[in-house]
Amino acid sequence: MIRMSGEWRRDIRPGLTVDIVLKADQRTGKKTRGVVAAILTNSPHHPHGIKVRLTDGQVGRVCAIIAGSGEDQGDAVDQTGKKDR
Numbered sequence: 559m560i561r562m563s564g565e566w567r568r569d570i571r572p573g574l575t576v577d578i579v580l581k582a583d584q585r586t587g588k589k590t591r592g593v594v595a596a597i598l599t600n601s602p603h604h605p606h607g608i609k610v611r612l613t614d615g616q617v618g619r620v621c622a623i624i625a626g627s628g629e630d631q632g633d634a635v636d637q638t639g640k641k642d643r
Contacts (some may be wrong), residue, residue, distance in 0.1 A: 563621070578612065579618050591624070
């Protein structure tokens with residue numbers, strides 16, 4: 559399974575499956591998986607992850623974009639240009 563970080567708005571779009579960290583789970587880092595309904599962060603980059611609303615209404619910051627959720631199935635490339643294997 560290929561994963562990408564969720565720091566860049568350009569990588570996130572409605573319909574993608576993502577892992578988010580809810581505000582209440584920031585201390586523990588517990589992740590919640592869901593499908594993006596709306597992107598809430600307007601800036602192109604956020605170091606803690608782009609804030610999104612999932613289809614079930616939960617809001618949190620994206621910590622990982624999960625491959626196999628409709629996006630390109632090619633190799634993910636991190637910010638340094640290296641492939642994520």
